Amino acid sequence: MSDKEIKNLEEIFEARIARDEKIEPKDWMPEKYRKTHIRQMSQHAHSEIVGMLPEGNWITRAPSLRRKAALLAKVQDEAGHGLYLYSACETLGISRDEMYEQLHTGKAKYSSIFNYPTVTWADMGAIGWLVDGAAIINQVPLCNTSFGPYARAMVRVCKEESFHQRQGYEIMLKLCNGTPEQKEMAQDALNRWWWPSLMMLGPTDAESIHTEQSMKWKLKRKSNDELRQQFIDQTVPQADILGLTIPDPDLKFNEETGSYDFGEIDWDEFWQVVKGHGPSNKKRMKARVGAWEEGAWVRDAAMAYAEKQEKKKLKKVS
Amino acid sequence: MKQNKNLYNYIIGIADNSLILAQRLGELCGHGPTLETDIAGTNISLDLIGQARNYYQYAAKVQNEGKTEDDLAFLRLENQYRNVLLVEQPNEHFGYVMGRQYLFDVFHLMFLSEMLQSKDETLAAIAKKGIKEVSYHKRFSGDWIKRLGDGTEESNHNIQEAIDELWAYTDELFDQTEADKAMIAEGIGVDTSKLKEKYYEEVSILLKEATIEVPERKYFIKGGKKGVHSEHMGYILTEMQYMQRTYPNMEW
Ligand SMILES: [Fe+2]
Numbered sequence: 001m002s003d004k005e006i007k008n009l010e011e012i013f014e015a016r017i018a019r020d021e022k023i024e025p026k027d028w029m030p031e032k033y034r035k036t037h038i039r040q041m042s043q044h045a046h047s048e049i050v051g052m053l054p055e056g057n058w059i060t061r062a063p064s065l066r067r068k069a070a071l072l073a074k075v076q077d078e079a080g081h082g083l084y085l086y087s088a089c090e091t092l093g094i095s096r097d098e099m100y101e102q103l104h105t106g107k108a109k110y111s112s113i114f115n116y117p118t119v120t121w122a123d124m125g126a127i128g129w130l131v132d133g134a135a136i137i138n139q140v141p142l143c144n145t146s147f148g149p150y151a152r153a154m155v156r157v158c159k160e161e162s163f164h165q166r167q168g169y170e171i172m173l174k175l176c177n178g179t180p181e182q183k184e185m186a187q188d189a190l191n192r193w194w195w196p197s198l199m200m201l202g203p204t205d206a207e208s209i210h211t212e213q214s215m216k217w218k219l220k221r222k223s224n225d226e227l228r229q230q231f232i233d234q235t236v237p238q239a240d241i242l243g244l245t246i247p248d249p250d251l252k253f254n255e256e257t258g259s260y261d262f263g264e265i266d267w268d269e270f271w272q273v274v275k276g277h278g279p280s281n282k283k284r285m286k287a288r289v290g291a292w293e294e295g296a297w298v299r300d301a302a303m304a305y306a307e308k309q310e311k312k313k314l315k316k317v318s
Numbered sequence: 319m320k321q322n323k324n325l326y327n328y329i330i331g332i333a334d335n336s337l338i339l340a341q342r343l344g345e346l347c348g349h350g351p352t353l354e355t356d357i358a359g360t361n362i363s364l365d366l367i368g369q370a371r372n373y374y375q376y377a378a379k380v381q382n383e384g385k386t387e388d389d390l391a392f393l394r395l396e397n398q399y400r401n402v403l404l405v406e407q408p409n410e411h412f413g414y415v416m417g418r419q420y421l422f423d424v425f426h427l428m429f430l431s432e433m434l435q436s437k438d439e440t441l442a443a444i445a446k447k448g449i450k451e452v453s454y455h456k457r458f459s460g461d462w463i464k465r466l467g468d469g470t471e472e473s474n475h476n477i478q479e480a481i482d483e484l485w486a487y488t489d490e491l492f493d494q495t496e497a498d499k500a501m502i503a504e505g506i507g508v509d510t511s512k513l514k515e516k517y518y519e520e521v522s523i524l525l526k527e528a529t530i531e532v533p534e535r536k537y538f539i540k541g542g543k544k545g546v547h548s549e550h551m552g553y554i555l556t557e558m559q560y561m562q563r564t565y566p567n568m569e570w
């Protein structure tokens with residue numbers, strides 16, 4: 001194809017997106033579009049499966065049978081999200097094994113929030129309430145993104161994430177209506193998860209790259225700072241209902257803007273964790289790589305067995 | 319009164335099998351060889367917890383001391399848990415996980431199919447719901463036994479190792495406690511002695527199909543049904559009871 005032809009195709013492509021048409025895997029797309037989507041979707045898928053680990057850490061210790069079942073179901077939902085997202089990403093011509101390889105070698109990132117440890121039961125509440133809450137704010141706009149398989153996966157995922165958020169909030173509510181020890185546990189979890197949750201919405205606009213292109217492709221509809229403000233405005237009244245204090249002395253309602261002003265985020269901490277030096281980065285990667293390596297003989301067996309069965313079938317036919 | 323005590327002990331025995339196996343499967347969540355096996359393992363664990371809850375709720379009612387399902391699940395002493403030793407065996411590798419599951423599932427499905435005829439309506443109703451779930455569990459674990467047995471040389475070795483070791487715990491599935499015997503006499507309990515031959519026959523057929531040697535073993539290890547557990551059990555309970563023991567009398 002000549003440069004002119006490609007330019008022409010690109011114009012048609014951008015016009016389709018502007019008209020709110022969905023791009024499907026078989027459609028022509030610019031290489032950059034494909035690469036950007038592989039990057040974002042695989043990163044999203046990795047976040048879902050690495051995200052299973054901090055909560056999985058409490059399944060065996062959940063305080064009641066009802067909570068144990070709900071937590072198992074939640075972590076299982078996250079595995080399901082990983083599965084749809086990997087499948088949606090595969091339509092762009094990359095295999096799940098290749099994506100795992102990128103995760104295991106550190107080439108692909110996942111959400112940094114999962115590099116914090118879950119040290120008490122209240123963390124199951126705080127994660128559902130804040131982390132799933134921030135994820136929803138990030139993901140709801142993606143239900144209308146331009147790439148069809150991603151948009152459809154997001155519709156399903158978002159429904160489940162809001163269920164998770166309610167469930168997390170309900171854990172917090174129970175703790176806050178419980179004994180002083182339980183309430184203290186809830187406050188401690190909020191203290192530890194508040195700032196990382198704000199960071200989860202991404203670096204501040206001044207430092208954020210790729211935003212303009214992403215807006216055009218509807219991979220992003222609002223800037224990180226706008227999303228963060230939305231999250232804070234939504235969450236502060238919820239903390240009030242719980243009777244918990246947000247760990248930010250500068251947090252204050254601004255009558256003029258109708259929003260909360262908030263204190264400075266420690267971006268050094270953010271970059272430290274992103275670059276692999278958070279409290280649990282090593283542990284998370286060890287768990288993922290370990291599961292993959294220890295599972296190799298099992299996957300090999302499944303493949304060998306399937307091949308043998310296939311051969312038997314062919315023999316029967318002939 | 320005596321009848322209630324026997325019924326309570328009978329229900330607890332069944333419930334503990336489901337709970338402890340669910341707990342073992344719960345340890346694996348997020349660490350399986352593929353996402354699909356992770357999801358399936360979680361599913362099985364969820365089904366077993368659901369069953370355990372039904373049993374404990376019923377046991378608490380029969381006991382009539384104002385206890386809840388959680389009191390029964392989390393606040394007993396080790397020797398008051400009456401699960402078979404098989405379900406508390408550790409997740410050494412995926413072969414052990416599937417071997418343990420299959421050896422239990424075959425028994426479990428036969429057991430529930432019989433419990434359907436129980437004169438106790440609650441137990442019959444729990445069995446009815448459980449049969450659907452456990453049929454799926456058995457299909458899943460049985461399929462994996464075949465894949466591992468007839469997969470690669472390495473996988474055959476691994477699953478053979480697991481089956482050889484776990485076989486020692488199968489005989490206990492058919493042991494009968496005082497409570498079991500009393501409930502069988504009442505037409506409430508399942509006469510497991512009638513299942514034994516069928517069990518070994520079914521398991522042997524699948525093992526052979528999977529090119530796994532059927533272990534020949536004269537000596538079996540048992541004790542769980544009498545409350546004498548393996549050394550693993552203390553650690554299982556330490557984790558499982560952690561919250562309830564550390565923060566007594568609280569709601570979650
Ligand atoms: Fe998710």
Ligand SMILES: [Fe+2]
Pocket residue numbers: 048081135157
């Ligand atoms: Fe997500």
Ligand SMILES: [Fe+2]
Pocket residue numbers: 078132160161164
């Ligand atoms: Fe979620």
